[in-house]
Amino acid sequence: MTEGGVIDAATAMTEQSTVTQATATKIAALPDAQVVTAVRHYTDRLFSFRVTRPRSLRFRSGEFVMIGLMGDNGKPLLRAYSIASPSWDEELEFYSIKVPDGPLTSRLQHIQPGDAIILRPKPVGTLVHDALLPGKRVYFFATGTGFAPFASLLRDPDTYERFEEVIVTHTCREVAELTYGRELVAGLAEDPLIGEMVAGKLRYYPTTTRETSPRMGRITTLIENATLFADLGVPPLDPATDRAMVCGSLGFNRDIKLLLEAAGLREGANSEPGEFVIEKAFVG
Numbered sequence: 001m002t003e004g005g006v007i008d009a010a011t012a013m014t015e016q017s018t019v020t021q022a023t024a025t026k027i028a029a030l031p032d033a034q035v036v037t038a039v040r041h042y043t044d045r046l047f048s049f050r051v052t053r054p055r056s057l058r059f060r061s062g063e064f065v066m067i068g069l070m071g072d073n074g075k076p077l078l079r080a081y082s083i084a085s086p087s088w089d090e091e092l093e094f095y096s097i098k099v100p101d102g103p104l105t106s107r108l109q110h111i112q113p114g115d116a117i118i119l120r121p122k123p124v125g126t127l128v129h130d131a132l133l134p135g136k137r138v139y140f141f142a143t144g145t146g147f148a149p150f151a152s153l154l155r156d157p158d159t160y161e162r163f164e165e166v167i168v169t170h171t172c173r174e175v176a177e178l179t180y181g182r183e184l185v186a187g188l189a190e191d192p193l194i195g196e197m198v199a200g201k202l203r204y205y206p207t208t209t210r211e212t213s214p215r216m217g218r219i220t221t222l223i224e225n226a227t228l229f230a231d232l233g234v235p236p237l238d239p240a241t242d243r244a245m246v247c248g249s250l251g252f253n254r255d256i257k258l259l260l261e262a263a264g265l266r267e268g269a270n271s272e273p274g275e276f277v278i279e280k281a282f283v284g
């Protein structure tokens, strides 16, 4: 037993130094390299991962950066990924789809702690508080991996300082696809930084479209037939009080934009704040 233990420890040390060396080589070979610190798979289509944060990187909650891997042609293969972690976190977190034939995600889904990825430290985006006019209530409307920027905004104290009520909706095909968002929201109440701020302010409204769950249907349908407002006990969308941030597929963004505009809300931007802002969740 003792001998076995000694051998195990020795083997582990050798493996450890091998991994460290391999990682160092990979990092040296990549421009803007960051090291993967954790990976979690939720379904065969979804995973999240954490990477080291460049010391100089400052970002506003809701922004995205370009991340990726070196392509076979020796050129970086980069895509826009919303930063899912809050700005005070020492690491960066991302939430990603896995597309079997997606040029990047078919490879990215296999990353392991210790691997290196490329991360261009230039955050940008419109899903930021600066692009919204002050209001009473903010809606975060997400489908699929469009939840990612809200994972950052929901952990930002600014969100609860700016609004009296924060409503986050997340629509996915299946129940398991809600896990990342559901766990994140559940964890907020326990969070030492914002646990108290969240109490009584945050409402979470998950729905599924292809698997039975307590709440079913596309959020666009639930807005159109006013089920969302009846369920939450809030008045219909009103430009005087309500603000919205939207992140999902192209079709979703287009359809919800029409509904928000029909309710009298105008789209904002960093240069000209408005009543709602929109960003496409990256796919592929």
Ligand code: A2P
Residues within 6 Å of the ligand: 143, 144, 171, 172, 173, 174, 208, 209, 210, 218, 219, 220, 249, 251, 252, 253, 255, 256
């Ligand atoms: P549905 O199952 O009815 O297509 P995806 O995984 O394809 O990105 O979709 C994520 C979720 O967004 C699904 O529940 C899907 O519903 C929903 N969705 C897709 N397109 C739209 C749209 N145009 N408007 C509202 N919801 C949508």
